Amino acid sequence: MRRIRSYTAGDIKFQHLVPLLLVFAPLVSGCSQIEVPVGSNNVDTPTILTGSIQSSTDIAYSDISAEDRSAISRNLDVIAPNLDNGTVTATLTLPWLNPLSGNSGTLSDIDGTSLSETGCVSFRTTANTIAGIKLYSGTACRDVTQKFAVTGLAVADA
Numbered sequence: 001m002r003r004i005r006s007y008t009a010g011d012i013k014f015q016h017l018v019p020l021l022l023v024f025a026p027l028v029s030g031c032s033q034i035e036v037p038v039g040s041n042n043v044d045t046p047t048i049l050t051g052s053i054q055s056s057t058d059i060a061y062s063d064i065s066a067e068d069r070s071a072i073s074r075n076l077d078v079i080a081p082n083l084d085n086g087t088v089t090a091t092l093t094l095p096w097l098n099p100l101s102g103n104s105g106t107l108s109d110i111d112g113t114s115l116s117e118t119g120c121v122s123f124r125t126t127a128n129t130i131a132g133i134k135l136y137s138g139t140a141c142r143d144v145t146q147k148f149a150v151t152g153l154a155v156a157d158a
Contacts, residue, residue: 061153063131064103069150071098072125075107076140076148083112083121096125103129121148124156 075096076083094107105127112121120141127134137156140148 063129063134064127064136064153065098065101067100068096068098068103068127068129069153071096072105072107072123072138072150073140073148076110076121076123079110080146080148083110083115086112101129103127120151 075094079092079094092108092110094110095104096107097104105125107123107125109124110121111123115121118141120139122137122139124135124137127136135156136153138150138154139152141151143149
């Protein structure tokens with residue numbers, strides 16, 4: 001008859017504790033890895049905490065994609081020297097087109113009066129999207145490379 005060697009620590013034998021450790025170790029380690037997501041790192045789509053009441057900003061971000069906002073920014077970069085000189089008039093209209101999405105629109109009411117102080121311009125734009133044609137008011141600010149980026153966009157009243 002073969003004899004199994006058992007190690008003891010006082011009156012407790014370790015040989016009998018091994019099956020219990022194998023059963024309870026995964027259960028205990030699973031409890032220590034619980035995570036609760038608090039926010040979102042996605043900067044393209046804002047986190048909407050409630051779905052009951054939509055704001056005009058939520059609608060603007062769902063209708064006009066990041067590529068559309070980039071197309072608007074590129075067109076503002078084209079007239080940037082005129083904005084710096086103050087030669088842009090309120091009647092200037094500037095069309096934009098995103099060939100990837102097929103969305104298009106017209107920039108108007110470009111106000112660069114606070115450009116030298118804040119680095120931002122305000123504008124209005126139409127957007128012809130799959131959701132229809134809507135009017136938006138927005139703000140574009142210069143980044144570190146002095147290129148414009150749309151920082152705010154909301155549905156405007158006609």
